[in-house]
Amino acid sequence: MVKITFAGCGDAFGSGGRFNTCILVAAPDICFAIDFGASSLIALNALGISHNKIDVILLTHLHGDHCGGVSSLLLDAMLGARRETPLTIAGPKGTVAHLPKVQEALYPGSSAMTPKFDVEIIDMDVMKPHEIKGLKITTYPAIHTEATNPTSMRVEVAGKVIAYTGDSAWTQHMPELARGADLLISECYFFKKSVPFHMNYPDLIEHRDELQAKRIVLTHLGPEMLRHRYEIPEQCADDGLVIEL
Numbered sequence: 001m002v003k004i005t006f007a008g009c010g011d012a013f014g015s016g017g018r019f020n021t022c023i024l025v026a027a028p029d030i031c032f033a034i035d036f037g038a039s040s041l042i043a044l045n046a047l048g049i050s051h052n053k054i055d056v057i058l059l060t061h062l063h064g065d066h067c068g069g070v071s072s073l074l075l076d077a078m079l080g081a082r083r084e085t086p087l088t089i090a091g092p093k094g095t096v097a098h099l100p101k102v103q104e105a106l107y108p109g110s111s112a113m114t115p116k117f118d119v120e121i122i123d124m125d126v127m128k129p130h131e132i133k134g135l136k137i138t139t140y141p142a143i144h145t146e147a148t149n150p151t152s153m154r155v156e157v158a159g160k161v162i163a164y165t166g167d168s169a170w171t172q173h174m175p176e177l178a179r180g181a182d183l184l185i186s187e188c189y190f191f192k193k194s195v196p197f198h199m200n201y202p203d204l205i206e207h208r209d210e211l212q213a214k215r216i217v218l219t220h221l222g223p224e225m226l227r228h229r230y231e232i233p234e235q236c237a238d239d240g241l242v243i244e245l
Contacts (some may be wrong), residue, residue, distance in 0.1 A: 002027045002160045002245040004183065007043040010217045011189065012065035016226045018239050019043035020065040021219070023185065024054070027158040030133055032056035034153065034185075035163055038068030041076065047240060051076070052083050056133050059091030060166030061142070061150040062098050069090065071103040071110075072156035078115050080147040086118040090132055092139065092149035096121045126151055140177055142168030144197045152177050160245045163213060167220065169196065170203045175210040182245045184213035185237070191228040201225065201232065217243070 003026040010018025020037020021052045022044070031053045033040070044051055051073050059067045070089060077083035091110065099121055124130050130137045136156035144150035144167045154163045154177050163181040165174065178184045189198040204211075204218070219237040221229060229236045 002162075002182075004243045004245070005047065005049070006219070006237045006239060006241040007033075007047055007049065008037055008040055009221075009239055009241070010065075010221050012063065013220055014039075015221065015223045016082065018221075019046075020069070022069070023164070023219075024049065025155075025157065026053075027160075030135065030157065032058060032133075032135065032155075032157075034155070034162070035059050035060055035166075036069045036073065037065040038072075040069035043239065045090050048083070052081050052085070055085070055088065055179040057087070057089045058135075058137065058153060058155065059089070059095060060094055060139075060153055060164065062094060062147040063143060063145065063148050063167065066167070067095075067099070068102070070099055071106045074103065074115065074119070074233040075107055075110060075113075077117065078113055083115070083117050086120070088122065088132055089119045090124050090130070091124070091125050091138070092151045094149050096123050098234065120243050124151075140173035141171065142166050144168050145173055154181065162245075165199055165231050167197065168243060169194075170197060170207055171200060174207070175212070178211040178213040181213040182215065183243065184211060184216045185219055186211070186216055188218035188225055188234075188236070189220055189222045191225045201228075204234070215243075218242075 008019030022040035139151035140152035
């Protein structure tokens with residue numbers, strides 16, 4: 001069984017009182033997070049989930065609501081949670097260079113600290129399969145803020161496939177991303193209009209037949225989408241939602 005917990009499913013601005021993106025996946029031999037936004041430690045603590053159980057963090061892009069919680073996790077792992085097991089963090093091009101800068105910016109002086117556990121940070125090329133701790137990961141180019149090196153992500157674990165659009169406008173790669181996935185997690189930011197750099201409900205309706213996934217859950221809802229979520233047939237994520245595959 002693979003258990004997916006939406007610890008956080010909100011946008012960058014906490015619309016609806018939701019935490020930043022943090023999707024926790026627990027499989028028989030591994031626990032990993034897809035994105036780890038700035039509020040993710042709070043979200044995990046609210047659910048009573050220890051971040052020490054996370055073996056791998058996969059980042060879709062380098063905006064704070066998707067990667068900004070990594071620094072706090074690392075600091076707590078050293079000072080409070082007393083982590084002993086290795087941690088791997090993999091993200092788009094630039095992740096290796098970016099995360100230490102964020103760490104030092106948020107916690108000046110912390111770069112002098114050396115963890116007692118192994119930390120590996122990996123840059124993942126797009127359109128190329130990667131195997132990390134038994135996970136099979138493929139990332140695809142996304143259309144979002146260019147400086148964040150945005151990607152969509154497909155992960156194979158324990159015989160299941162989880163696909164995630166990340167923050168992105170519709171791309172030619174999304175049918176391949178979704179094809180045969182047990183779960184497609186799709187951004188859905190606006191309800192009535194398409195805005196640049198994001199998937200929105202009009203985009204989803206236009207391309208729905210191209211997304212051949214077994215199940216679709218919408219996430220990253222903005223204020224307008226939250227007001228209309230009960231008018232649509234698709235399932236929308238809430239903080240704390242659990243899905244078992």
